[in-house]
Amino acid sequence: MNRFCLWALLLPLAISGCKKDEAAGADTGSVSLEMTTVVGTAPLAFDGTSYTKSDGQTFRVTKFKYLLSNVQLLRADGTAYTAPDSYYLVDAAQTATQHLVVPNVPLAEYTGLRFVVGVDAARNTAGAQTGALDPNNDLYWDWTAGYVFLKMEGTSPQAPHPAAAAEGGLRFHIGDNGIQRTITFAGIPLAVTATQSPAVHLRVNVLALFDNAGAPSKNIDFSKTSEVMGGAGAPAVADNYAAGLFTMERVAAN
């Protein structure tokens, strides 16, 4: 092969190399959130697996998804970096959505992480939007023009059901302004540097919607509560998941 030929073959590499150079030298990095969804100690499966609550009631899961927003990275001095326009849809049935990236984070030694389950009041009532807040993501109430913050569906033999059915339905559609719940993890080393883009690994435990060890009076009894669609029943479930849905497993410095 002569020199001209070789040059032609290298041309595309040269072009892509130029692109990479443009991106380098930035003074920002990224933080990622890696969600692992479980029910108690078992991985969440949509294959009909039956799970057991603390009161012995059992249930299966057919859907589990939620909106996560307003990500903040906390600094030791009490201030925070607020990631602009940070709205994420997490669907436990879609692996890719459980990997969240917060881009363009100023390089710094952060010491914590904060986010909201659901959508802030301003955006919740701003009508149909795009991206994670696209009303076609199955987390939107057309009649109230507001978002479902968290949606769990499934079945349970303890839930009320028609005579011919073996199990009743579970529908927990949690939303409405006033029940946005903020999750904070403080005291964790989150150094975002030119070479480090840390990954925060969170365990997401569906059981926490129904079992609240710190406030057992808020535990959900499926025979009495199997259907929540915003409204009066939603705050207790939101309190439950605020208390126990997310557990920090580890931070990978990467």
Add this chain to the structure above:
Amino acid sequence: MRNFSSQVLRRTRGWVAGGLVGVIAVAACSRDGGSGDVPTPTPPPAAPTPYALVLPSNFPGSPLLPADNPLTVEGVDLGRHLFYEKTLSVDNSISCASCHRQSLAFTDGLAHAVGVNGARHPRSAMSLSNLLWDPLLTWDGTSAGLEVQARTPLTNAIEMHQTLAASVVKLQAQPAYVARFAKAFGAGALTEDNMLKALAQFVRTLVSGNSRYDRYRRGDRSVLSADEVRGLQLFITHPTGTAIGRGGNCADCHAGDLQTNHLFVNNGLDLTFTDLGRAVPTGLPSDQGKFRIPSLRNIALTGPYMHDGRFATLEDVLAHYNEHIQYGSLNLDPNILNGTNSPLGIGQPLGLTDTEKKQIVLFLRTLTDSTFIQDPRFSQPTD
């Protein structure tokens, strides 16, 4: 209207640039190996033109457009010809359009599709519109993507029953097709893969978004009657027999502007399953009896209804959801289990009145898009 031409343009420009580099490299190498004569530069084949896909403004902004098969004017045109091409069937008797007729929103009006030699398909032909948002296709989700899906009806023994290789041979005998493939994909491009890609491109352009319902969604409140609006309200409301209000319990599954959340559910048709549905490809007992939630676009045109065409009319469909759900059916969807208008609450049937059922049917008829079924871009080509 949201215009995706710039996105398509950008992607296609990249592809064209890569192609030109390839041409330069090949030309340079052949010169090196040549006899030393002054070479006659071969003009590169004209690059295909990006197809400007225009999406209704009320539709989701994330259609599935695979990077390795960008929409081009020439590719879509080829796909349209192939869609209506009867030589793609083993006895040259049927084309894709035989079971997907534009006048019926690309269905066939039959409970069970009819293939070559009168073979009856166990399932009903699905409507083809707005499929560029559906990650999994057909009633059981076997096919991920339209390129993969196109293979099934072409080769299946009870549909067109011809190998892709045989189709390629038949098309190669027709100079017009050789030229169309060359325009769409380059010289020597009459291949099995490109045949599937072209068909997928054409089907991706079948966007239906100009029904009266769409115009209502885009802000024109005058296009629906009071009964139709009431039908829409019932359609989007999940009823629990409480103060939330009465509802038809439709939109948990037939959600959003596309009227589907793209999932698979058991909607209580049968106590025992002769067709396992989603469990056919997944093998999971928890998927038995589940079928894809179809969009309800043009639903008044696409009967008979359900995967096996068991219901002749929309009134029959409403009667099913209201009065004939098989509550003992395995894997029945929680949204159905928990949907009732009865003051007795959950555990009761849906309980719509006759008037409410009629209002929902009236609303469903507003989903008919008369421009879609007459759009000349989708009709049988005459050239």
